[in-house]
Amino acid sequence: MAILITGGAGYIGSHTVKELLRHGHEPVVYDNLQTGHRKAVMNAPLIEGDLSDLERLEKTFRSFSIKAVIHFAADSLVGESMENPLKYFANNVKNSIQLLEAMVRFNVKKIVFSSSAAVYGEPKEVPITEEHPCRPTNPYGETKWIFEKALEALHRSGKIDFISLRYFNAAGADPEGELGEDHAPETHLVPICINSALDGRPVPIFGTNYDTPDGTCIRDYIHVTDLALAHLLALENLGHDGTAGVYNLGNGSGYSVKQVVGTVERVTGIKIATVESPPRPGDPARLVAGSARIRKALGWTPNYPEIERIVETAYRWHLNHPTGMG
Ligand SMILES: NC(=O)c1ccc[n+]([C@@H]2O[C@H](COP(=O)([O-])OP(=O)(O)OC[C@H]3O[C@@H](n4cnc5c(N)ncnc54)[C@H](O)[C@@H]3O)[C@@H](O)[C@H]2O)c1
Numbered sequence: 001m002a003i004l005i006t007g008g009a010g011y012i013g014s015h016t017v018k019e020l021l022r023h024g025h026e027p028v029v030y031d032n033l034q035t036g037h038r039k040a041v042m043n044a045p046l047i048e049g050d051l052s053d054l055e056r057l058e059k060t061f062r063s064f065s066i067k068a069v070i071h072f073a074a075d076s077l078v079g080e081s082m083e084n085p086l087k088y089f090a091n092n093v094k095n096s097i098q099l100l101e102a103m104v105r106f107n108v109k110k111i112v113f114s115s116s117a118a119v120y121g122e123p124k125e126v127p128i129t130e131e132h133p134c135r136p137t138n139p140y141g142e143t144k145w146i147f148e149k150a151l152e153a154l155h156r157s158g159k160i161d162f163i164s165l166r167y168f169n170a171a172g173a174d175p176e177g178e179l180g181e182d183h184a185p186e187t188h189l190v191p192i193c194i195n196s197a198l199d200g201r202p203v204p205i206f207g208t209n210y211d212t213p214d215g216t217c218i219r220d221y222i223h224v225t226d227l228a229l230a231h232l233l234a235l236e237n238l239g240h241d242g243t244a245g246v247y248n249l250g251n252g253s254g255y256s257v258k259q260v261v262g263t264v265e266r267v268t269g270i271k272i273a274t275v276e277s278p279p280r281p282g283d284p285a286r287l288v289a290g291s292a293r294i295r296k297a298l299g300w301t302p303n304y305p306e307i308e309r310i311v312e313t314a315y316r317w318h319l320n321h322p323t324g325m326g
Pocket of ligand 1: 168
């Protein structure tokens, strides 16, 4: 069964493509390579195209007889979304709606969507469950939430089955060492710390007076291969009664920025320089996932829940790929 993977040349998409291939599925990657990498798609077919290119998108649905979609393609820099919100509404909402229109035209009913913890905004309590109100504090989170609403409405009209996976912080690299995280600019803490261990640039710590034990923000880090596995389970369970809906994806344990820096120091054996910087607007003190729903409904359990293992896979990939995925 051919599965369209939008954004399959990106970080999480490519790890998912690898997992799908390993389990005998037929992923077809659709990616404009704006942040993705040609080499990352491995043996899967790559259609180089933009979601806004309806003709190319429909040709891909037709020629590969697409039967399901996993939708990763998006712009995902929170700071950029505050400076240039329309870019985010255009790609993450308008282009993504166009994808849904194509699905309806080709009678493709199954979609797994990359949502985000950013839909919740400032948490009232942690761990955050799926019942927590959604009050995103930036346009990036708003676009993810709006698209979830479109999926829910289309599901109610009987046209699709969907699973929205609300990821917390993806990190780590393919344990077999073939794939890793290569973003420019890099905004994620684990690769920033590893780059700093390797090139000596100090790691900025945004805010040191939060109401947390060491004053720095706490986040829930989830290994990218565990995320990939969740997509496989979501795809295979879609269409079963009661599975449609939203699911958090995190490990349920939080690590502060200073704890992550300390872990990278232990794993690499290198002392990391840090520089205290002002807190970023809209950055909550703690974001930790309650992930009981996906564990119960889809039987998901993480294989790499330990932060040391997450950092260790990322570090090994960085060491062996000094020029990234390129
Ligand atoms: N990385 C995280 O921690 C995290 C957390 C929560 C949610 N997410 C979401 O997960 C998804 C994947 O994240 P990632 O870190 O792998 O990002 P990424 O930038 O590595 O991957 C996104 C891919 O989509 C492609 N793309 C973007 N717009 C496109 C368009 N209009 N047409 C075709 N291709 C397009 C890019 O070239 C890239 O390959 C995104 O939707 C992101 O918002 C990521």
